[in-house]
Amino acid sequence: MAYDWPGNVRQLENIIKQFVIFQSESILEKSLLSIGDNPRKAVPTAPKMFEDVKKGALSLKEVSKQATLKAERELIAQVLRQTDWNRTETAKILQISYKSLLNKIKESDLDKQA
Numbered sequence: 001m002a003y004d005w006p007g008n009v010r011q012l013e014n015i016i017k018q019f020v021i022f023q024s025e026s027i028l029e030k031s032l033l034s035i036g037d038n039p040r041k042a043v044p045t046a047p048k049m050f051e052d053v054k055k056g057a058l059s060l061k062e063v064s065k066q067a068t069l070k071a072e073r074e075l076i077a078q079v080l081r082q083t084d085w086n087r088t089e090t091a092k093i094l095q096i097s098y099k100s101l102l103n104k105i106k107e108s109d110l111d112k113q114a
Contacts, residue, residue: 017067073108076101080110 076094083089091101105111 017064020071021063021067069108072104073110076104076108077110077113080105 076090079090079093080087083093087101087105088098091098094101096104
């Protein structure tokens with residue numbers, strides 16, 4: 001929260017997505033350092049996993065979708081634990097409908113953890 005972000009919002013969003021997908025602090029550090037040096041030249045290094053993108057086996061849209069699903073799942077699981085699996089309270093905290101929460105719990109197999 002206290003970091004003075006030198007880049008643009010899109011760069012920040014991309015770095016956060018990469019961190020969520022790969023959970024690698026080294027990627028985060030390299031990305032943050034490169035943004036600080038020159039925002040226009042900042043291109044975070046891609047791990048080997050992104051070789052599939054080059055081959056056409058994985059699109060940026062799919063990577064983004066996977067990152068979003070993973071982030072949602074982790075956040076929902078965390079809030080469910082904090083509320084002792086009170087789904088109504090969890091839906092209120094996350095500002096989504098109860099039905100949407102139930103669907104997301106089922107889609108991400110969190111219901112099997114209960």
